[in-house]
Amino acid sequence: MTYVGGYNQFNQEILDVSSKLYKFSPDLTFLILDTQSTLGNLFYEPYSASSSERKKIFDEKFDDLKNLVHTFTNQTKSKLVVMNFSVPSYSPYGIFETKVVDGLHSSIKKLNENLTNEFLKNDSVYIFDFNSFVNQYGEKNIFDVKQFLFGDIKVSLDYIPNLADEFTGYIFAVLGLTKRCIVLDLDNTLWGGIVGEDGYDGIKLGADAQGNSFIEFQKYLLSLH
Numbered sequence: 338m339t340y341v342g343g344y345n346q347f348n349q350e351i352l353d354v355s356s357k358l359y360k361f362s363p364d365l366t367f368l369i370l371d372t373q374s375t376l377g378n379l380f381y382e383p384y385s386a387s388s389s390e391r392k393k394i395f396d397e398k399f400d401d402l403k404n405l406v407h408t409f410t411n412q413t414k415s416k417l418v419v420m421n422f423s424v425p426s427y428s429p430y431g432i433f434e435t436k437v438v439d440g441l442h443s444s445i446k447k448l449n450e451n452l453t454n455e456f457l458k459n460d461s462v463y464i465f466d467f468n469s470f471v472n473q474y475g476e477k478n479i480f481d482v483k484q485f486l487f488g489d490i491k492v493s494l495d496y497i498p499n500l501a502d503e504f505t506g507y508i509f510a511v512l513g514l515t516k517r518c519i520v521l522d523l524d525n526t527l528w529g530g531i532v533g534e535d536g537y538d539g540i541k542l543g544a545d546a547q548g549n550s551f552i553e554f555q556k557y558l559l560s561l562h
Contacts, residue, residue, distance in 0.1 A: 338361075340357065340358065340361040340363060342357075342358060345374075347368060347405075348405065351405050351408055351409045351412075352405070352408060354412055359412055359413060362413065362415075363413070363415045364415055364416065364511060364512075365415060365416045365417075365418070365507060365508060365511045366409070366413075366415045366416070366417050366418070367417075367418045367420070367465075367504060367507075368406070368409075368417060368418065368419045368420065369420050369491075370402075370419070370420050370421075370422065371420075371422070371423075371491045372422040372423050372424075372425060372445060374491075375398060375422065376398075379391070379394060380425075380441075381429070382429070383429070383440070383441040383444075384429060384430065384437070384441075388437075388438045388439045389439075391439050391444060392439045392444070395439075395444045395447065395448055398448065399448055399451050399452070399455075402419075402452070403451075403452075403455055406419060406456070406462060410459070410461045410462060414461075415461075416461055416462075416463065416507075416511050417461060417462050417463070418462075418463045418464075418465050418504070418507050419452065419456075419462060419463070419464055419465065420464075420465045420467045421448075421449045421452055421453075421464050421465065421466055421467050421468055422445050422448060422449055422467070422468065423445075423467055423468045423470075423471040423476070423479075424442050424445045424446060424449075424468055425441075425442075425445075425476070426476055428440070428441055428442060429441075449464075449468060452464055463507060465503070465504075465507075470499075470500065470503060474496055474499060478493060478495070478496060479492055479493055479496055480492075480493065481493040481494070481495075517561070519558065519561070521558075527542075527551060527554070527555060528540045528541060528542040528548070528551050529541025529542065529547060529548060529551055
């Protein structure tokens, strides 16, 4: 069974100890946030405020979210997955964005860093790196402007399955369904060629153009250990 909170009601749901969320008593909860809604007017007009004012606003955003998460974890045994914030390619300052102290991009990155550090040792809270998800599939693919304006849809419907697939990993882990077993062939998988026919010196495995792909594949496999 699943429970979906009311539209933009996550603050009320978490702060109200008698809410339907707590009555549902979830095992796993996803707090799905987005940069534009969180920042409001500051998203398009970050430099209408001074550097010190921007820093204060972002600090307040972090404190609000931190307190919200702690409130939730104090009220329930549910694991909580919090989506971090995507850093937009957009900046009203263009190429001068990196020249600004506490600029839009650096402030969002700092907010993400603070979230990660705050809950680093909290076994009940996980940070889903939505910013990396957007980078993987491309900002223009993830954010469909027409869908956003028409229905406030934050992630393109075409990429909802990809996001759901990412979330599934958390579900498997919480339910103890995660298994890690990789079964591989050897010839033409871990190395190029057939060792029984080509001999050890004849297989493709090394730094040359034919063998480096197998080296990289073996490095990837070892990283999963």
